[in-house]
Amino acid sequence: MALINLEDVSKLYGFGDATTLALDEVSLSINKGEFVAIMGPSGCGKSTLLNIMGLLDRPTHGSYKLSNRLVERLSPSRAAKLRRDTIGFIFQSYNLLPRLTVLENVALPLAYKGYSLTRRLELASSMLERVGMQNREYFYPSQLSGGQIQCAAIARALVNDPTIIIADEPTGNLDSNGSRLVMELLSEIHKMGNTVIFVTHNPELTRYATRVVYMHDGLVVQDETSDLGQVAKTARRNLYSVPRKSVEDDLAGVSLLMKVMPEDDKKDELAEEKPKSKRRKRGTTIRRRS
Amino acid sequence: MSFSPGHIKGAIVTMRANRWRSLLTMFGIIVGVASVIVIIGISQGVKRDITNQVNSYSKNVITVSSRAASVSSFGFSTVPAVSTLTNQDVKALAHLKGIRASVPLYLLSGVATGDRSYPSGVVIATNQNLPLVLNQSLAYGAFFNDQNSNGFSAVLGNNAARALFKGSIPLGYSFTWGGQQFVVDGVLNKFNVTPFSNNTIYNDAIFIPDIVASQFNHGSSSVFQILVKAKSSAQLPSLAKQISLTLLRTHSGQHNFSVLLPSQIASNSTGILGLLTELTIGIAVISLFVGGVGIMNVMLVSVTERMHEIGIRKAVGASNRQILMQFLIESTTVSVAGGLIGIILALLVDVGLRDTTNLSPVISWQVVLISALISIMIGIVFGSVPAFRASKKEPIDALRND
Numbered sequence: 001m002a003l004i005n006l007e008d009v010s011k012l013y014g015f016g017d018a019t020t021l022a023l024d025e026v027s028l029s030i031n032k033g034e035f036v037a038i039m040g041p042s043g044c045g046k047s048t049l050l051n052i053m054g055l056l057d058r059p060t061h062g063s064y065k066l067s068n069r070l071v072e073r074l075s076p077s078r079a080a081k082l083r084r085d086t087i088g089f090i091f092q093s094y095n096l097l098p099r100l101t102v103l104e105n106v107a108l109p110l111a112y113k114g115y116s117l118t119r120r121l122e123l124a125s126s127m128l129e130r131v132g133m134q135n136r137e138y139f140y141p142s143q144l145s146g147g148q149i150q151c152a153a154i155a156r157a158l159v160n161d162p163t164i165i166i167a168d169e170p171t172g173n174l175d176s177n178g179s180r181l182v183m184e185l186l187s188e189i190h191k192m193g194n195t196v197i198f199v200t201h202n203p204e205l206t207r208y209a210t211r212v213v214y215m216h217d218g219l220v221v222q223d224e225t226s227d228l229g230q231v232a233k234t235a236r237r238n239l240y241s242v243p244r245k246s247v248e249d250d251l252a253g254v255s256l257l258m259k260v261m262p263e264d265d266k267k268d269e270l271a272e273e274k275p276k277s278k279r280r281k282r283g284t285t286i287r288r289r290s
Numbered sequence: 291m292s293f294s295p296g297h298i299k300g301a302i303v304t305m306r307a308n309r310w311r312s313l314l315t316m317f318g319i320i321v322g323v324a325s326v327i328v329i330i331g332i333s334q335g336v337k338r339d340i341t342n343q344v345n346s347y348s349k350n351v352i353t354v355s356s357r358a359a360s361v362s363s364f365g366f367s368t369v370p371a372v373s374t375l376t377n378q379d380v381k382a383l384a385h386l387k388g389i390r391a392s393v394p395l396y397l398l399s400g401v402a403t404g405d406r407s408y409p410s411g412v413v414i415a416t417n418q419n420l421p422l423v424l425n426q427s428l429a430y431g432a433f434f435n436d437q438n439s440n441g442f443s444a445v446l447g448n449n450a451a452r453a454l455f456k457g458s459i460p461l462g463y464s465f466t467w468g469g470q471q472f473v474v475d476g477v478l479n480k481f482n483v484t485p486f487s488n489n490t491i492y493n494d495a496i497f498i499p500d501i502v503a504s505q506f507n508h509g510s511s512s513v514f515q516i517l518v519k520a521k522s523s524a525q526l527p528s529l530a531k532q533i534s535l536t537l538l539r540t541h542s543g544q545h546n547f548s549v550l551l552p553s554q555i556a557s558n559s560t561g562i563l564g565l566l567t568e569l570t571i572g573i574a575v576i577s578l579f580v581g582g583v584g585i586m587n588v589m590l591v592s593v594t595e596r597m598h599e600i601g602i603r604k605a606v607g608a609s610n611r612q613i614l615m616q617f618l619i620e621s622t623t624v625s626v627a628g629g630l631i632g633i634i635l636a637l638l639v640d641v642g643l644r645d646t647t648n649l650s651p652v653i654s655w656q657v658v659l660i661s662a663l664i665s666i667m668i669g670i671v672f673g674s675v676p677a678f679r680a681s682k683k684e685p686i687d688a689l690r691n692d
């Protein structure tokens with residue numbers, strides 16, 4: 001039984017000459033317990049798809065069944081209730097509210113569920129322990145590293161025991177260590193029976209997924225199962241990862257294919273294409289933590 | 291249920307994070323609430339004092355004035371140029387039944403000079419019944435009376451005594467007025483003064499016997515007021531009617547005089563006070579409104595600034611209603627905090643006024659409660675537009691907005 005069932009879902013942005021077709025009659029069904037990676041070049045509609053699946057946005061056309069229930073035209077309050085009860089979100093950045101402590105951030109979804117304060121903090125605390133952040137409960141987001149922020153975000157996504165975890169480039173701002181940390185966590189969640197859907201630009205990360213969906217120009221162009229621990233075949237061919245190419249690369253005549261192709265199984269090459277300086281900075285923060 | 295997500299705590303956290311902004315936002319509310327409480331307090335205090343004084347000085351006293359005179363209750367420095375009351379009226383009223391005593395008050399012009407000259411003093415010709423009618427005793431000496439009065443004796447109001455003479459007890463001192471020398475027989479106790487009340491004039495007055503005065507003005511001096519004291523308060527209404535009828539006869543049917551009961555005197559004074567109070571409250575209400583608009587403005591800015599936060603909250607399951615409540619509670623917290631500061635400020639001003647002036651404002655818990663309710667209402671009313679805006683935002687639009 002499919003948990004998520006999209007049929008001919010289209011999404012149009014804008015109107016008149018400025019209309020963008022972000023999703024073009026996409027049909028996709030995802031079963032319970034799958035760990036789906038969505039890949040594709042920038043602007044191909046990955047985030048749009050995730051937002052529709054996560055009930056943050058509505059499709060322009062098409063139908064969406066979540067647990068066999070039509071949800072594409074839900075009222076705002078019903079959509080909010082479904083998000084609260086069944087979906088956990090992790091975004092690329094700015095996941096946490098800066099004025100709340102990590103603990104309060106993680107407890108936030110429970111507040112909207114009407115749990116008592118003590119119960120909220122109790123649950124949030126145990127969830128932080130599960131992601132290895134118990135000693136950061138009373139920190140503010142500004143006092144955390146990028147990887148720690150994402151871990152807290154994962155704890156928050158999990159705290160209301162959702163059936164689906166939706167993560168839009170959760171490792172987009174992280175270096176290789178941070179990425180690994182986050183992906184291992186998601187992988188653990190998956191092993192406990194959760195359905196995880198995430199977007200990534202890094203082909204290496206498909207080794208965590210059981211299924212990889214490739215998109216292009218609002219279409220799903222390929223959909224393959226992938227063995228855990230293995231980089232997906234198509235991803236290995238590097239069809240769709242289109243990292244940003246720097247001016248220096250152009251001058252040096254470095255081909256994109258050369259830059260991204262994973263060299264065998266060297267773990268340290270997990271990192272996304274990022275400016276070197278930024279990567280080093282993130283690296284030091286992570287290292288200091290461990 | 292809507293309160294459960296710790297909105298109040300969140301609101302306080304937000305307020306702390308923007309301490310200055312919050313304080314400035316509250317300013318209009320603070321000023322509005324404080325001035326409403328202070329003004330109502332002052333006005334009620336003065337009203338109470340006036341009532342007390344009317345009860346002590348004008349108990350059972352019917353005040354008969356020339357028509358123009360009632361207008362002059364704005365302050366007694368302005369005295370009607372021509373009075374419609376005459377000696378004839380004084381005589382007619384003195385013989386009415388049910389009267390305990392009656393006193394004419396003639397206003398005379400001219401400056402008295404003792405050790406010093408006293409240009410701001412008022413010279414009033416009257417008779418020996420004045421202390422009885424006004425229920426006022428003398429500080430020193432005795433009031434002149436028809437029997438012992440050798441003519442040129444006088445009794446001074448408390449301020450007048452100090453203004454005319456250097457000595458502390460001016461009994462037997464003399465001053466000149468209208469080319470004549472007068473000897474001071476007595477000094478009246480000080481009348482408690484309240485704004486807009488009759489008593490102001492008595493403290494500044496120099497009282498001389500009316501018999502003497504009539505010689506000066508060749509029997510045609512103008513009567514400022516006639517005070518008629520009834521034997522009991524039960525007789526007041528019927529006596530007032532009788533006075534009116536008598537005067538109508540002597541004035542050949544013309545109603546160019548007023549006959550006021552003690553209660554009317556009080557309401558006359560408090561009427562003007564009420565008008566001033568209403569004006570000031572009007573200004574305070576404008577201040578509250580401006581304060582409310584300030585809150586609305588700041589909340590609108592805050593909603594825009596925190597769009598991403600709203601997006602995150604909606605993504606983790608906040609309903610429109612819960613977001614609405616969050617922002618409503620935030621704006622209400624700001625306005626209520628403003629209201630509380632305003633109330634505290636009003637209490638401080640009250641203490642200050644008691645210390646530095648002779649006002650004793652009455653701050654009633656009802657007014658404080660109403661102010662608190664008003665500040666809650668302002669928070670809700672002016673916070674609702676920003677809160678609705680926040681709640682109606684689609685989650686995805688809120689998230690995209692950085």
Ligand SMILES: Nc1ncnc2c1ncn2[C@@H]1O[C@H](COP(=O)(O)OP(=O)(O)OP(=O)(O)O)[C@@H](O)[C@H]1O
Nearest residue numbers: 013014020021022041042043044045046047048049
């Ligand atoms: N609010 C919007 N208004 C107009 N067009 C939009 C809007 N959001 C997205 N689009 C367009 O829809 C298309 C798909 O956008 P989307 O964000 O889903 O891409 P993406 O695959 O997530 O890209 P990236 O990898 O860069 O995050 C893009 O062409 C984008 O320009």
Ligand SMILES: [Mg+2]
Nearest residue numbers: 046047048168
């Ligand atoms: Mg995207």
